[in-house]
Amino acid sequence: MNLHHNLTKSRLRAAYLVALLTLAYTLSFIDRQILSLLVEPIKHDLSLSDTEISVLQGLAFAVFMGIGGLPIGRLIDRSRRMSIITAGVAFWSVMTAACGLVKGYTGLLLCRMGVGLGESTLTPAAYSVISDSVSPRRLGLAIGVYSMGVYIGAGLALIIGGAVIARLPVDTMILPLLGEMRPWQVVFVAVGLPGLVVALLMMTVREPMRRHDESFAVKIPLSQVFHYLREHRFAFTSLILCQSFAAMSSYTLNAWAPSFFIRSYGWSAAQTGHAYGITIVVSGMLGVVSGGFLGDHLVAKGFVGGRMSLMGAAMICAIPFAASAPLMANPHAALLMLGVITFLITLAIGTGPTALQELLPNRMRGTVNAMAVLTVNLIGLGLGPTIVALLTDYVFADPLKLRDALAWAVPMMMLVAAIFAGLSLKPYARSRSQRLLTQQPVENA
Template sequence: MIDHNAYPTSRRAWLTVVILLFAYVLSFVDRQILNLLVAPVRRDMVLTDTQMSLLMGLSFAVFYALAGIPLGRIVDTRSRRGLIFYGVLFWSLMTAGCGVVKVYWQFLLMRVGTGAGEATLSPAAYSILADSFPPEKRATAISVYGMGVYIGVGMAYLLGGGIITWANARGDVVLPLFGLIKPWQLIFLVLGALGISFCLLLLAIKEPARKGAGAGVAVPLKDVGRYIVSIRKAVLSHNLGFACLVFASYGVGAWTPTFFVRDHGMTPGEVGLYVGSISMVAGSLGVVSGGRLADYLARRGYRDSNMRVALFGAVLTGLCSVVYLIDDMTVVWVLMFVYVFVAAMPNGVAAAAIQEIMPNSMRGQTSAIYLFVVTLIGLGLGPTAVALLTDYVFRDDMAVRYSIVWVASLATGSGALLIWSGLKPYAQARKTLEDWEPDRETDQATNRQIQTAGYLHRSKVQPPEQHPTR
């Protein structure tokens, strides 16, 4: 039986969600704003498209993914609030640094640092939220945090144009120590200063007590690997299945503005208004609805509720991708709202699903592995896949709509099949977690042995009737 009194109060828990949500929004604005500054950055720094693409995608994605794994180890053994605090501070300094760079390699280094800093946030946030809410409320809480993706992207679209207009109106400025600063550089300085100020709000987060199997035990890396191997079918179907969905999401999202400009003759400002609004509203509603549905199914006894919701969302997303083949704008905007809504449903439950099958002391590390896989496959390859189809298969810039549909259909279809194949292994993985626990009734010397020897199957330590009820 679950002791609900062991969790923070509802008010305290939801305050934590809101603060972490703001941090997530800030991270996506810092991440996406460069996409709106391509023209002035290229002009002032004399860069090629390939150099710009490295700044926007690959350099950020690779180091975001690689830094996440060692940081995940820190999540499981050190203060999670402290890690987030220093992570936000670091990436904000790197963002501000983008505003004072003079040459390309400096810019590239600052974007690498931004990615590494942002890698601290989600693994620590997932772990904090998992310890702040009981299982039947966990998917909803993590899904609310997941709204940060859609709010952040929407704000980058909606506010980006306004910020650029404001900065351009000020023109070049001269700052002490840094000299002449261009308008686009001023934007990075403003965002960096905002992030540094936001760090103070993070102090309002209270570190929750770690709960569940393995709480408070430093597990050797070899035992983390051994545990993952023991539930490898569930982990592989989860990570690869959601990676396919993220692949489709990043690929479609990167080229949707271009689709509206090329195929529907819209201006970038119009695209920002419509697409930004839909991202914020439909995306936020979709990710929270997915979490709510997963929690509802969990209360009705479905042990694979998070995976089921993801499967449902993936199938509907694949069907709704037909929106890119429609010319009637009224139908397009209605169906686009539905498309973004259902595509967002798996976003929150993906992270929640990881928390449900891993011991507490492994959650940060396995969340980091999950983010490593989906970031490299999704952000690293998704946008390029659409471009390759357009350039080398269709050989026509106006065929971007067909490239989007092919990528969306194949990727979401593959993701749905992988998640479907993982339903049974996922339920078995939850049972495996219930059958594993660190020894809680040994003396301190034995506890130190546990920390170096890893997990012991509880049936080998004490009779079943002596186990505390859950």
């Protein structure tokens, strides 16, 4: 009776933890992606190019997310992870609201760097605590649920942002305490402040006990982490690069799809936010949960490299849709195809983090996850949106040619991701098999 009661409490605690982390991840992507809907008014008010906007969307954000992530990753392996998450949520929320208080490009750039620095705390710590809180046979599903936060957040950023923009006056307004503000500035403040409530909720979560860990006091030196990575370098390199280029295609579409609908079809920001936001939420949620479920199913059937095969297959299937969607004459046809693309991309991306956790000893998860997040963000977020901006500014030299830039760039990103998925199959299966031999048995939670 007591055993059943304790098991039920453990599962409820795990469910609460995953739900709260998913909420935090959702807010992080609202704060991160809201800029994509505000591209046109910010460009107008601050006289910016697509390339300067892309730096705000990707490179500056990704660099500082990576700079913060590496030392924070080491801290995650040694300290209370929930405290780190709480501090990070509060910091990035304040920095998002601060984006609405600046008056120029430099201030906006610095605040976006601060958002990236704060968000660098969440994912490495979340992967670690989720891996210690749920049954290994449900790990793919749990991380898939957490990963839904990306697409719920990205979609809600567009839906909420579009709704707020539609209800605000077009011109400058005067607000109590804040003074004169443009509508896009009000949006930043409105989406940033709710994160402080989530930071308070994080304080209600108890730190999970670490699994496969003989002594909490033992601190693995960095040299040992690098030795493990060198020993399994082919598996880690191909897996992380596959994830990076898959993420690049996702970040690129999320960054530029709203402007694509506005420029190519004459849609308003509110109309674009509502339609594309719903598409991201529905397709993204279905994709990440399907990826986690199918990956768990393949592994349970004995297919050790099943998650990597799933990632490669999803990327290959997405290529023809990505090449065609931006060239559609009808915006609704383009939107439908983007829904299919989002499902396939998220199916692949939702599989990658679980594949990585299955290769890692507990005390290396924070550090290696931080390295993976750094790589994925520098390549995916740092380069993806900027590649498209450079094509529109310097190759096509026409903002209305954004659709052509997307039709060329995104399929190439997916092709590279698929190639790395294929290259990973044998080394990943070999490293995973070795890890299973050394892993201590764990009672299912």
